[in-house]
Amino acid sequence: MNQPTPPSDYLILCRGQWDKDASRDEIQGAIDRFYAWYDRLVSEGRIGPGHRLAREGKVVSRQAATDGPFAEAKEVVGGYWFIRANSLEEAARIAAENPCLAYGLVCEVRPLDLTRASAFALTNETPT
DSSP states (O other): OOOOOOOOEEEEEEEOOOOOTTTTTHHHHHHHHHHHHHHHHTTTTTTTEEEEEOEEEEEEEOOOOEEEOOSOOOGGGEEEEEEEEESSHHHHHHTTTTTGGGGGEEEEEEEESSSSSOOOOTTTSSOO
C-alpha cells in the first residue's frame, strides 16, 4: 500500500515595490488583507512563520563586507515565509492568493533542496 508523501516546505520570497499609482489607503488595505490571509493559513498549518526584512544589512563576499543596497530596487526582497504543500504547483497556487500581488509585489516560490552541497552536482551555484 502506498502512503501519501508528506507535505514539503517551499520558501516564498516576497519582492518588488508597491505600485506608484496606488494610494497609501489601497496599499494598507492590501496589507491588512494579507495579514488576515497569512494568519488564517498559519492557523491551518499551511504556512510557516516568516518575516519582513529590515532595510539595513550587509553584503558579505571574499572581498569585503559592505552595506546594502543588495540588488536593484525592483528586485529587493521584502520578506519571506514558508508554505507547506504537496507540490510546487500547489505552493504556487497558495502564494497566488496573496492580496499584495495586486499592488505590484511578486512572490518567488522555491522548493528547498535538503541535500548537502557538492561541487560535482548541478545546483544554483554551479557556473553555466
